[in-house]
Amino acid sequence: MEDSMLRSLAEPEGYRLEALDGDIGHCHDFLFDDELWTLRYMVADTGGWLSGRKVLISPAQLEAPDWERQRMPVTLTKTQIEQSPPLDVDAPVSRRYEQLYNEFHSLPSYWLGSGLWGDFPIPTSLTTMQEARIEPATATSGATIEDADLEEGDDVHLRSVREVTGYRVVAPSTVDSGIDKVGRVVDLIVNDSSWALRAFIIDTSRLPFSKKVLLPVDAIAEIDWVSRQVVADVSAERIEEAPPFDPSEAVNERLETVLYDVYGRPRPAF
Missing domain, CATH: 2.30.30.240 (PRC-barrel domain)
Known part of the structure; x- marks a missing residue:
């Protein structure tokens, strides 16, 4: 495991995001788990590329930031990001939405297991046991956030850093x-x-x-x-x-x- 460092979250805000095949916008916000005190997602502002649509990116899909160039590499293609389940910025991120997101990106569920990332030590290890998907998923590519609306008892636990x-x-x-x-x-x-x-x-x-x-x-x-x-x-x-x-x-x-x-x-x- 690489040596870890402690960082300010204000530092990468606004950093450009580099997908595997081009820029996709900039870092807008982070969502954190207010029970286990862990960042679960970065919120990407896609700017003019996707008409300003905001999308979630798991830390499992991020490489170490380039602090000098103020860039954050993303291990996804633009097509994967475009077809990722859309985020309703006016609604809380539910567990059902996370399940939909993980299914699309072939990610294991971090909430299953005893650690911060389930059975994995760090978020990047969520993808080390499988091939990174280059072609977009088809089973759920037509799904929308409405398919993952909150149900009674659904656990809302993700909060915005910008909000707090x-x-x-x-x-x-x-x-x-x-x-x-x-x-x-x-x-x-x-x-x-x-x-x-x-x-x-x-x-x-x-x-x-x-x-x-x-x-x-x-x-x-x-x-x-x-x-x-x-x-x-x-x-x-x-x-x-x-x-x-x-x-x-x-x-x-x-x-x-x-x-x-x-x-x-x-x-x-x-």
């Missing part, structure tokens, strides 16, 4: 036993191999001071999508006393060690 960016962050106070606002979400940190989310970057700025800190995902009690806030299960004082995060500094293992030492959390195994 800007949410306020609240935490219990040890001073007055209340709930304090400690800042707002400005970015997320991800492992670029496993696509596991590691931390939220929180802007705790209070004029005239400016400070960003890291909040590990396992220090988050919940995301309240109705009130648009992230609820931490560590004290507001601990978050405010965390060392400042410099966005220009590489997010490396040393910084991750400090992160988990500060919040008293064990470092993850993945």
Whole structure:
């Protein structure tokens, strides 16, 4: 397995996407699993090529980004992307839609198994045991998102990174036993191999001071999508006393060690 690094999700936003036979648009957003804290899809904006249609691309279909050229290689053809099940941007991505997507792209189901990616260690290993499909699938190529509409009990668990960016962050106070606002979400940190989310970057700025800190995902009690806030299960004082995060500094293992030492959390195994 290649060495993994921690990356800011704001960094690849807008990167050009290179399919096997040409450019297909740019990186627009990411969808993450708010239960297992893992990125599941990149949302591609196809621009004028597909009349601005947005499509999902699994990390199993992405190669390592070219950070200098600001490009992301995609191991699909333009035909595969064009005939992929269309995404309704106004509807949540359901498990039935994911099943339709996986069937079209011949991908195993990541939710079957005990790991972040089922029985596979990293998303790119989802395709290593089979030939990459070059010709588009025919069994479901005529299917649409309407065929995968939500049913009762369908699990909606995928959320937009763009949506959560800007949410306020609240935490219990040890001073007055209340709930304090400690800042707002400005970015997320991800492992670029496993696509596991590691931390939220929180802007705790209070004029005239400016400070960003890291909040590990396992220090988050919940995301309240109705009130648009992230609820931490560590004290507001601990978050405010965390060392400042410099966005220009590489997010490396040393910084991750400090992160988990500060919040008293064990470092993850993945």
